[in-house]
Amino acid sequence: MKDNVFLLGAVDWNRRLFDSLIPLPDGTSYNSYMVCGSEKTALLDSVDPCMADVLLSQITDVAKIDYIVSHHAEQDHSGSIPMLLEKYPDAKVVCTTKARGMLMDLLHIPEESFHTVEDGATLSLGAKTLEFIYTPWVHWPETMVTYLREDRILFSCDFFGSHIATSDMFVVDKGRVHEAGKRYFAEIMMPFRDVIGKNLEKLKKYDIDMIAPSHGQIYDDPAWIMDAWRDWVFAPPKNLVVLPYVSMHESTARMVDHLTTKLVDNGVRVELYDLTVTDIGKLAMSLVDGATIVVGTPTVLAGPHPLAAYAAFLANALRPRAKYLSIIGSYGWGGKTVETLSAMIPNLKVEVIDPVLCKGLPTKEVFAAIDVMADTIAEKHREQGFS
Structure with missing residues (x-):
């Protein structure tokens, strides 16, 4: 040397x-x-x-x-x-x-x-x-x-x-x-x-x-x-939504696709991670920059899918500087997905944006609620000056 x-x-x-x-x-x-x-x-x-x-x-x-x-x-x-x-x-x-x-x-x-x-x-x-x-x-x-x-x-x-x-x-x-x-x-x-x-x-x-x-x-x-x-x-967070998700019967996947499209239309970058195949190192890299985290999950035995729970646990351990958090997903008869995931992230100092959950396949009312979520995220990013 x-x-x-x-x-x-x-x-x-x-x-x-x-x-x-x-x-x-x-x-x-x-x-x-x-x-x-x-x-x-x-x-x-x-x-x-x-x-x-x-x-x-x-x-x-x-x-x-x-x-x-x-x-x-x-x-x-x-x-x-x-x-x-x-x-x-x-x-x-x-x-x-x-x-x-x-x-x-x-x-x-x-x-x-x-x-x-x-x-x-x-x-x-x-x-x-x-x-x-x-x-x-x-x-x-x-x-x-x-x-x-x-x-x-x-x-x-x-x-x-x-x-x-x-x-x-x-x-x-x-x-x-x-x-x-x-x-x-x-x-x-x-x-x-x-x-x-x-x-x-x-x-x-x-x-x-x-x-x-x-x-x-x-x-x-x-x-x-x-x-x-x-x-x-x-540096402050960037105008980016990090969206780790898992879908079992396409319901959550359709919600994720709709949210992604709406966010992009609003000028917000999105990085998607299908948790069944993703490299957690790539997900961690996105968490360095993301201003908002949205977890997409179906309900399994009244709670979040284990892979979604792992993503929430990882985010809690890594303590990213994200400012906002939300959840989208589906269920068959009921459960406590939101409550369970919320309890897993005490280290994240974030504002929670109203989650959107649906029973079975998403309806036009569900898609309308996702539109509101996307508009809310985009507006908050603009207010904070994230770029």
Whole structure:
């Protein structure tokens, strides 16, 4: 990367699910970095334990590592530290004070192996100076990043990350990486948007020539990805309705189609997600921008369809900045779909627009009610100035 600064780690071309939850359509990487000073050597982050052998094979000729920097205690970054300590028993694990306890609990690293650092602390390697910056809730409470002063490199761990498996060290396709970065932000970082905003502001005082995340490619032109994160964190919602839905016997599907057409006629963009086939990462990306969420669901055993309930649970967990919410759907004899879904979204600070439910196939009266919903959404978007 630079003189005496090296990218190590492993590319996981075949992994398609992260945390048994998050789709990985393009695989991922676990980036580890080595910084060699004139006196000391530091390894920044490790790799997921499933690929520890790849990392260890890269350092067979490295006689000594003095420091192992753990930016984040989660296993995909720190899980191989115990194996590294077997090879380098005198190495010290450098981390935040909060991370020490977490690493002891999660990985059973002995207390005497740690060297904890406070926010803003520095560590000289000889001709290379590491500065540690606390970045809590990006995306766990113990996280930090490291700034290499002489080379102006920010080792950002999950900050500015993207799940992409590639042979390229540096970003070569900004469009692809922008989409992957937005997916990463949506799936992992969005619930912590407010705190992340403070951490973005904290980084303004640093001259950053390069960002080296722990997932994805290295940014040798970092301004554009930092601007993208500022947009995802600070910009208001857009003139967009996010419409996840499921339909069993076409009733809900007809309502969804009618609402979509009416919204588009009113100048409102719509992104539809058929929950029987959709990629939840794509849905999460839309939630970054959407001003309104409308859930479409039939009634199953007196409540919402389980896939619709999952979409509501996901939205509640991700805490998007949407301002409005509603429900459309159908039922056979009755139920408590609206009440059940409403109870599942306590984290969303939204105004609820009157739901539209129908018994069986929608009638002209139902379509008229959907027209009112679309007009209401469009008017509210205009009043807020969403574009």
